[in-house]
Amino acid sequence: MEKLIRNTDKKILLMSHLVLGYPSLQANQEVIGEMVAGGVDLMELQIPFSEPIADGPMIARANQSALDNGFKVREGLAFIADTIKTHKIPFLIMTYYNILLAYGVEDFIKEAARIGVKGLIIPDLPPQEAAQAIGWCKEYGNGELDWIQLMTPTSSDARLQEIAGSASGFVYCVARKGVTGNKTDFGNELAEFIKRCRAATSLPLAVGFGVKSREDVAQLTDLAEIAVVGTAAIKIHEEQGAKAVGNFFAGLR
């Protein structure tokens, strides 16, 4: 994805996030259309898991609700395949490791590569456990399927180096401690953290956790290549419907 990300005249790219099956795959389809029309450049599709430890209450509830409505992983993958055929932007899968394990890690990665998924974000599979999965991404992805590593403000410089060693595509920088959806203060601390990330990797950086407004995005413009918007969009979808989500993204830049 690195080339795709670099090859733009936009000042910053927008990556959106949604939970598959919440409130339904049909509703997902509609909101994905709105997001793309609203100018979203990349999209994370989260396959729900019953134990989403890295997610905040809002996304955790969306996970459970999708499962209560009968979401199945195989249907989700078929939906992702259709979505990729319909829209030209890069799609990534975000989920937890057990979903891959239950499917078969190698089979899952093979299928993701086959349907054209551009990246995998698995927050509970740390770099030291991910070597084999990264190998399969390379083997089946022909350079088109990236394993997205996460860097966090609590990671030491040495740890950032270690993470960078196996990163490709871009690096997802978690703007602050805590779970998804809480407020982030995009101040000096963030700038310092991003500086440390830059020192560790030459890959493009995506910054997420709590991006909510045009001001947030503007502040990120000089810091990162990608702004990640997750919980805020889910909230708008819940409160105002799919159309409003498109308008929200169109107004972010």
Next chain:
Amino acid sequence: MIKGYFGSYGGAFIPEILHETFQQLTAHYEAARNDPAFWAEYIALMENYSGRPTPLTFAANLSTKLNKKIYIKREDLNQTGAHKANNVMGQGLLVKKMGKTRVIAETGAGQHGVATATMAARMGYDCTIYMGAVDVERQRPNVFWMQQLGAEVVPVKSGSQTLKDAVNEAMRDWVGSMDNTHYVLGTACGAHPFPEMVSWFQSVIGQEAREQILKLEGRLPDRIYACVGGGSNAMGVFQGFLSDNGVELIGVEAGGRGVDTPQHAARIASNDASEGVAQGYKTFFLQDRDGQMLHTHSVAAGLDYVGISPILADLHVKGRVRFIAAKDDDVVSALKYLMKNEGLIAALESSHAVAGALMEMADIKDGSVVIINLSGRGDKDIFTIADALGDPGWKQFIAEKAKQYAGESS
């Protein structure tokens, strides 16, 4: 062997944001483990605060009836009435070493929450307990005590609103608060170093039991029974005998309404569990084909959990520990049987160990020496146990009390 792995189980599957926190915890744990003074401080504290060593009581009436020599390890006599005290006081000492000022914990039935709240009160830490909203409703007396002890109790409304969801919520707190907060995980599960560290604090049970049985019987026991939810009390007692191959170790899981129904929490003793990774570690989980965790059931909230200690998973695969399941009905009968015959009021969790032992006593030769680990006492769970027994007098009392309270509030 990779650090934190037991065979193919265990590991540390945690969000990157917690990586350094776990590194720090592991370093402090390892330093404590290598420091005989730390263990001495721990034992002295447990002797003075929690009545250790707990007795190994000879169950004279049971022994006569069954023609065996049955001993009961009395973890029910601990501070707050269960083996949970061993773990929380140990972690409390570590918190001091780490210089942190706040502790958080998950709790299912409330035992671990109450134990953590007592530790926090004694050692001067702020304390937040996460408890599934369903469990808050079911276990009001424990919520009452946690609050009286000064802890904040947060009802968790996500997922199935029970123990596993409380674990997730505590993790969510921790990824934002790790600078001043330690997560006091309640059982021998979770990411490394928790399974190993909790087992280490609980190993005091087995150390004492080994010494006691050698003194009382002049030989090692033939069998040891312990109930297994997450597995900390079982790990505690088993560790005293792991290298004694003549001692058969039996873990008793929650059979619920039967392992042939979906309503149980038997990971090993049923055919329903498979290997997975959740809540930070790899083990056998009760999960569906997609890897989603299933709803479990047990009359004992403390055993009502989808996963099992990775150390026990490995001991199962290696054939060192045998697992059986005891059904709710048999557990309630065992609870009554132990009360009537020995005057011991066991917790519903611990009654699984009793039920497991009673189920198998006919299989072993007369005079065999058996230890049952009584992990906790039941009298403090009067609401739950009276429910399980369906006692009419108790129901009438509660109905009248309710009427009285309703009158006060109107």
